[in-house]
Amino acid sequence: MKTFKPLIILFIAVALCLSFVSCSSNSIIGTWETEIDGDTGIFVFAKDGRCTASINGKITMEGSYSIDGDNLTVIPDDDNMRGQTLHFEVKGDALFLTDEVGDIPEVMELTRK
Numbered sequence: 001m002k003t004f005k006p007l008i009i010l011f012i013a014v015a016l017c018l019s020f021v022s023c024s025s026n027s028i029i030g031t032w033e034t035e036i037d038g039d040t041g042i043f044v045f046a047k048d049g050r051c052t053a054s055i056n057g058k059i060t061m062e063g064s065y066s067i068d069g070d071n072l073t074v075i076p077d078d079d080n081m082r083g084q085t086l087h088f089e090v091k092g093d094a095l096f097l098t099d100e101v102g103d104i105p106e107v108m109e110l111t112r113k
Contacts, residue, residue, distance in 0.1 A: 028072065028088060032095050032110035043110060072097070 032043045042054045045065060051074060053061040063076040067088075075083040087098040093112040098105050 028067065028090060028095065031113040033113050034108060034110040041110075042113070 028045050029047050030045060032045070034041045034043075036055060039055050040057075042052075042057075044052045049064050049066065051061075051063055051065045052059055061074075061076050061078070061081065063074055063078075063081075063083075065072060065074045067073075070087055070089060071085050072088040073083065073085040084099070087100055089096045089098075095110040095112070097108045097110070099108075
């Protein structure tokens with residue numbers, strides 16, 4: 001049993017390191033950029049659940065977000081704006097947001113900055 005204990009500890013340490021690496025690379029947290037009708041859109045998702053959206057440097061939305069599985073819900077601070085739930089997927093440095101409302105899903109691709 002003494003020879004297995006170091007191996008078990010090493011296995012657990014490697015597994016934990018791999019899980020941290022995979023979680024951080026698949027995380028939505030950070031700054032994302034996309035082009036919207038010729039303008040530059042920037043979306044920032046903070047660790048504390050806050051988010052902002054801006055177009056050409058002008059903040060257009062501040063609010064909060066939550067994640068449930070592969071669904072991202074954004075709730076603007078401005079009561080005049082409607083919240084939205086989108087399907088999301090992170091693949092490397094790309095974030096895909098899909099609005100599945102309506103007959104044809106709309107997909108927006110963003111790049112990690």
